[in-house]
Amino acid sequence: MLALTHIQALKKIVGEANCYDDKAHLVAYCYDATKERYEPDAVVFPRDENDVSAILSYCNTHKIPVIPRGAGSGFTGGALPVNGGIVLAMERYFKNILEIDEKNLIARVQPGVVNKAFQEAVEKRGLFYPPDPASQEYSTIGGNVSENAGGMRAAKYGITKDYVMALRAVLPSGEIIRAGKKTIKDVAGFNVAGILIASEGSLAVITEITLKLIAKPKFSRSAMGVFPSIESAMNAVYKSMASGITPVAMEFLDNLSIRAVEERFHKGLPVDAGAILITQVDGDLEEQLAFQLEKLMEKFKENGCVDFKIAKDDLEAQNLWFARRNVSQSITIYGKKKLNEDITVPRSALPELLNAIASLSQKYDFKIPCFGHTGDGNVHVNVMVPDPSDKASLQKGYECIEEIFKVAIALEGTLSGEHGIGLSKAPFMRLAFSEAEMDLFARIKRAFDPNNILNPGKMGLVMGD
């Protein structure tokens, strides 16, 4: 619990109406998408960058933890106040699109702007902001930057970091810094913007984000391929892309995932297929779309595709994408607790990864439906624990996850493609990083945040305090 003097000091900075320590607020800001709960000592809504600066300066002096929070939709506990302190809620005042600069294809936004709202605003001007995390309806650009969010379009268009040109941020000392420029090229000084991206709110509080935009491609078209086995589908993925075709998206569902959606929604999906691939191409010319679809069909068929269907119109496209969009909620038929991980491997390792997961499914006797963004090697792996109140079973689930991480790392993959480390994956950091690498992370953290007040206890960092 924070001393009353601290609460009063914070209220003095932001005003009575923007600082709360009543139970209702503490409960409302104690969770994220992990559904774990850690109550903060106070919830503070800064009104502007000067408020952020004053709050951080105060908390730094008094060593009060500060946990920046966007929409609280993260999957790894990044916004949870595990050590108490204040939740710095950016959602109330930092939700403006400050500029859409059509001359330079650039936008400036505040961190609390919702991804989807931003996409819609730029698309109205014929522009395009590609990063589209599954949480796009509610997650904020600030959260997207802090976790380096990905999405379905990453195969062609990259991820959040590929669109961040510059940031304004406040250091724990209260100092305001700018990092990066509104220019494509900028090599002056260390790449501070680059290290703030994906730093999970642990280095500085981002107050403004300058994003690159691109022109919106005029046309897009979707297609689906049905494969007899998951291996044939995974081969089709990497061989298509190695042939030089770069679809916007290349998503897959395995057999368990297909069956789950079909059981819930009865859409006539191919329930005996080993896997389906759903893909989309785009471009400014019809010829480009036809060229890409033809190449994809060729590569899919060379790799065993038994049915290749191109959507004729928007409605058919929506139908093709229905399964992918509804798979996450559907697989809950396999167990009450879903241990979901977003590991990523080089595309050519996808067949081996999925084979290994099939073996682990047998070894541990869990259903493990898999789906996701195979175009960039990113697989959402879901270990379904039928009854999580059975502690032994849940423990076995975590052991299975750990083995999956080990397989991914052995295949030169990563613990997390887009969800971040936060709390949930912190115990596994030492599978992926050496002592020297973990020590370097801690030193970087200290360079920004010597008192360890910003989002402490995350990412498996050992701060020696």
Added chain:
Amino acid sequence: MLALTHIQALKKIVGEANCYDDKAHLVAYCYDATKERYEPDAVVFPRDENDVSAILSYCNTHKIPVIPRGAGSGFTGGALPVNGGIVLAMERYFKNILEIDEKNLIARVQPGVVNKAFQEAVEKRGLFYPPDPASQEYSTIGGNVSENAGGMRAAKYGITKDYVMALRAVLPSGEIIRAGKKTIKDVAGFNVAGILIASEGSLAVITEITLKLIAKPKFSRSAMGVFPSIESAMNAVYKSMASGITPVAMEFLDNLSIRAVEERFHKGLPVDAGAILITQVDGDLEEQLAFQLEKLMEKFKENGCVDFKIAKDDLEAQNLWFARRNVSQSITIYGKKKLNEDITVPRSALPELLNAIASLSQKYDFKIPCFGHTGDGNVHVNVMVPDPSDKASLQKGYECIEEIFKVAIALEGTLSGEHGIGLSKAPFMRLAFSEAEMDLFARIKRAFDPNNILNPGKMGLVMGD
């Protein structure tokens, strides 16, 4: 001068044949493209990563400066041993392409691989590595990463940082770290690879680089537009690109630059033009090229282009590019000393930037030919000092440069688009960065290099020692 015991210790690590302190070697490694000279105390050629580790560990213990060096082709003194110490020359043993992974469109190289040799190797396989600094014939990938090199293709394809997926590097402590992954998505841990890029050899010694490749576009075509004024050309640049066309390159020459090339080579260039734009488009379909060229012609003409010429074949394309490729050496007709800077602004600020430079040219009475990569807002500005032995005139040249920097920064531009800061631009860092930002740079430096042994005295860092 290094004590004999240090030379002996270094020889023990790398062998007699890979460590030199004779005058010939010290002179051979005392310069870069700035033509400034600082002799090191020794030149050491590490044979492998373990040598690098042992050398750094030794030098860290004994606080001996270590200056990593690729081809020594940098424009800002990044590889100059201003405080003595050893030059760590990567050119002898670190020149292998380790892997071209066609399945995942990835390559692994050692830092001493020459950019152009690497490009040719991947193009033989139908793949493409776009970053093409003007130094590509001799500069190394390690140097390109350390300075975040750009080039002509940046407008469409981005710069070096957009292709670096992972690095291996050795910290001053001798510890070997990996940063990044062979995956498109990776959000585990801080983005250490991101901060090593453009760090000018001051944080760690890079020993291996994993690069993203793309499929080589099948077709490309070049065109040239002639403009009555520089302002009309600059308007054409940003308005073309805002219309959604992304040419591979969009290069310009101003009137002084055109005249200089014509005077030397007599190619029939339009010597009365205010500026010319030379551009290139590419794609996998002829229709795409035609579409892009048509749009470019339309936008050029809307902005006053009086002549638009599309190259019919490779020979014609080479002729169009001749002026751009030979401009740098040609402008020396305007003065013995060229103070050349590579400032970058948002594209829409190009007209204002070039107007301001014209005024400064009058104010200081220097010819200032400008050319460069306007597609990404990057202009090579050359203040030509007729007689650099006239100290007053040279001083006036530097004052003019400082004013140009101030204009660029006021237009939200940067001190350097691609050359780096090194020694040459270090005095100007405080024009661009606040006290808080400079302090943060120093703390980041310390997190990697607490004894300040790696390339000390660069980037304007004040290390307090």
